[in-house]
Amino acid sequence: MKPRLGETRHAGTGRGAKPYLTSDAPALRVTANLISAYASLSLGRTAPARKCLQRPIDDAESAAPDELLPAFGACVPSTLLHLSAYRTQSLGDIFAQLPEGLRLCTCHMPAHRHHLDGNYERSVGIIHGAQAMAGFAYVIPGIYLGIMESIDLMALKRIDEAKSVFMRTRQIALPDGLIEGFGEHHGLLSGLIEACLKRDYPEDYRRAIDITHRFSSGWRRLHGPITEKDVADNLTTTEFSVAMLINRGWTNHEVAQLLGVSENTIKYHLTHAYEKLHIRGRKELGQYMLR
Template sequence: MNKYTVLPLLNSSFEPGKALETVEQFEDKDFRNIAMAELYYFTGRAKECCEITELYLENEKMELRLSACMLYCYANLTLGRSVASKRGLQGIQECISKAMKKEISEELQASCVLAGYVGAVLLHLPAEGIPPLWEYSGILSEGLRLFAVYVLAHQAYLNGEYWSAYGMCKAALFMTRETYPISMVYLRCMMSTCRINRRYKKEAQIDLMEGWKMAEKDDFAEPFIEHHGLLQGLIEVCIRKNDPDAYKRITDGVLSFSRGWMAVHNPETKNKVTDELTVMEFSIAMQASGGWTNKEIAAHMGISVNTVKHHLTDIFCKLDIKKREELKQYMLN
């Protein structure tokens, strides 16, 4: 296998369930190492991912360095190492600066722009100083282009353009010739996020489970960990009862990832997204802050109205607030 690009595993087409086999097929040792780091990251093994990627943060080969910086940034969020995570972000910025001087190929320039948006948009930070991703996405190879669509859709979602975000993801899946499991799982998570935000609950569950059916064959838990808050309880609804072991892996990851994410996001934006709530409490708080009634939350989550009230009482106490309107300042956008 000779797909020596940024994020080589994400950029590879393979049958779900054959991620490890795909990694082992890379002939070049360094790209095989980066692909293995990707596999570690997407399966929730952040420590192993960091051990590999730290070796490539200053690598002269841009594809290796850029891949390492992205993975290192996000893996360290899960480990609660905000300083190390920012080191990865800084490395991405240095690659972008070089790319803008046109010292590298067009495809690598596009990859640098994508990395910049991955670092900014997925942390809900402004993408200031980075060229528009849509201008470069067409240059990327198909696997990376799919992920670029996901990032652009995520940006549209944060701007309140929910159906535009959904349509972008849907169109990308329709137009893709081959199967790129990692990017496709992220696209499904975003589609589900858009639909649950508009309270299309059944349709949101269908999108989520389509992604889960593909992801579980390789144990790709990370996309669901990253989207837990935005999915507003769908993880609990769809996975908690059907696969309690997987649910535990996801929720364990959510707690560590969200706290690391907030350690970077909050100081940068001056927002106060809270890390004081349990996974269940955060899901309920997201719904309540979005205008859902106790009855609607209970029906969605499969719990009683009294249980919802009990959780909200605990949430209000932890956040030292008195009414639902005050929740918004502590929730994700």
């Protein structure tokens, strides 16, 4: 079977990073391992991804307290896997010494952690501070910060603002075709991909969902054994989005309005989700949703 474009792209990325995975240069080593980990997850290669995420943690444990990159690199796996933040105090101590672009990347991690802890307003505050620091001069950090803000605003039910930030972030990503971050955050975006792209930008929607399927499959195989928590892996992307919103306290009517469908359609998706998860109702959804 001929590989799809996304698979070819990720395979090429992994090959490009491979020579630097054990480089003597800390910047190259950290960057290569993180890039390779994301590429491996998108290709369903769990063992190489786990190894590449572990190296920055190992480097941080043996590094001096004031070394910059090991502390940064060790925080990324904890964010990606929704684990407790790693060496956050050390990272805070060296924040001012990091290059500007890397400081923006670093801001994404405490923002993400505050979101997972339910501190949505604090997460938004961190993001706005980062954007004020450098605007959108750095494309990739700008994309991930914009995605994180969209996620926070959805959690706060500030739906129009969330859609506006999401579409503004899409405009930043468009020139270079950097749609990966949207697919990687599909579950946490809680229906925004469906609401903003499915009808008006079907090609972008298809690409984002393809990335979602590939990345999420690898992420779940890595996340589950480490955290001993199962995230649903047998739902369609729409079923998962609906289930995420319902689990967060949204009503069927609110979800239907967001996705532009009828309440009966929402009930249909929920019924199928319950059947697949072998549960009886929304009270049992929490154990299978992202936290």
